[in-house]
Amino acid sequence: MNDTAEWLRRRLPELVAEHGVGAQVAVLADGEIHDAAAGVLSTATGEVVTTGSLFQIASITKVWTATLVQELVNEGRLDLDRPVRDVLAGFRPVITPRHLLTHTSGIDGDLFHDTGSGDDAIEEFVARLADARQLFAPGAVWSYCNSGFTVLGRIVEVLRDKPFNTVLEERLAAPLGLAVTTTYAQATAAHAVGHEDGQPVTDPGPESDWPAGSALAMSARDLLAFARMHLATPAFAVMREPQVLLPDFGNRASWGLGWELPGYSGGAVIGHHGSNRGLASFLRIAPEKGVAVALLTTGGDARAVFDHVIDDVFSALAGVRRPESPVPPAAPEPVDERFLGTYRCAGHEVVVTQADHGRVLVDLDDDAREFVALRGDALIAVDEPHTVLVFVNDLVHFGRAAVRT
Template structure:
């Protein structure tokens, strides 16, 4: 068995990640390995029970509560949302399932801070009256944070309490999770990680997103608690339907091939892996489950460089237990480049400009609207390089030479990257 502490230390140092916790559960045995510091400004050491923001890994928690409500016969997944939540100013064709599967068509990256009060989700949902519908419900996939806030509000209405309270009553308490919270005043009672970004090379310590994004991304937990939540999905047949493919995912990054009921389904060397990733303001988290091997791995980090650490570490962990590693990232190739991709693409919180740069193309990403309040880098330019299939529509970008390549698809009507549809304007 490898020395996971030594490997985590080596790989995290190379990836410039200040603090991380690796969690492994395999057939009943749990290993928790901490590394580094939670906060470079204070030097507080990372421990096995330290709390990290798990970002969008919160979405399976919200989805789990929706599945519980369906089992209680209080909703059906194919119910129109407005039947259950008349206040929601959204397309009446959108169902609960559309929200779970990111196929609602709602422009999803709405990061409006609607305050710290218990009515923050209700106020957020009301704002969707001014948000664009990108496509007809059920006709495409586009990652949608806003849809999970709507699901959180639906839970509040059916349960008669806040989403945070339902999370505690339905999951945190029954699972005995002693290190899982949602609010900053709860997190400060524990050893809690702070995110780390940089300005002009100087480390800057950051915190979290608005409370209004809670159901989409504000669970804060220890590695042990996250493993326990994942283990419930491994052993409890009540949630088996969440693991069944619902929507194919065309991007294929990281082996992601299908979406279940919120769970992502990956193909790693022919093995079926479940999981989800999450990011907040310079905290990144990763969760992978191999049901057949009864293997769960999670990695929590306090850096935007978490992916640079996760991919080689996941390869080592999964190779050790099941003989497969993290799939290779897409790679650039020689292919056609012309001006038909050049143009502006825009959706809530982001503007994308494809521009000509000498003999090639570049993608300029600009944060807009409410996202500017916490954007780690409001403007960033990426080299846009052709990749397979060499048809003039498929490209890859990467944040820096040390980061993995990410696919970009451009059509006459939209640009698709990071799982999101952005219309041409």
């Protein structure tokens, strides 16, 4: 770990300066956690990031929610394969908690409702999802689903008879001795502020979808304490088992019960990542090696910093390598006209139109770029980042599945 500590001390400030982020990194190896911090929490205040600063972990919260669900399963209080409506009266979609944990429920993934921040916020949020449409049959397609994890949070509330945040603090944060915050109201000067184009984000958005990742904040060190608890608890090992293959974006990824399995070579790797208006968070764990890294950032090119942390630290300690990202073929085939059309889901629109030289123009949420054929069922963006779109029947898949209209 001496080399790791030296890398953190020397290299992190360089990366932060190069890519314009404020950041914390923590590394778990040989049972010890080393961490470092660099940059500022807010360009408005100039407050410096320390290893004790708190960052929103955004969608990594989903693993915390999944852990609370798994505890209920371990206690015999919840069956992952029984309908959600067995627990939530009035919830009409015929789906199971397993569908929700694995993002295969088929319900629109980005249905966001601001129902406040009171103890009834999640109950009200889920009530508005009671008649949510299903884009595809349960279990048919993986499609990242924020809405589903808010439903899981409501299941936790009903079976524990307490507000979700209270359960999270009592069952996870307090036993681990972690300093976390669960609402924006708890934020202080020690909290990182999101940045977009170098400017602080003053309105982080609604926090009523807590279980999906709106407000939970902590340090990178505390996030790894949670990860270490997972590795030391045999009853949670089932959460790391592959449940469903993801569409083939070129990275051989699958999904467990809340965990992403990103398809590294050299050994098993699990993790999750998150983003929330100018903030980004990354967690990777090699369970067989007892190695983990957490990176929490505000502003700038967080992905570039993450790639350095993975390649220079995580891969070296765990003996694993992240999958190579696909690139456009040197001589791509013309794009099949069957891909042309307009596809929609909640919060997203994809319009595919013909362009010159066998290419197509893909307008994804008003961001128009040229794509070429990657293979028979997929397109890839010509310029970096080389986004991949996978087509399945009348769906286009970009992490979310959108339906042809």
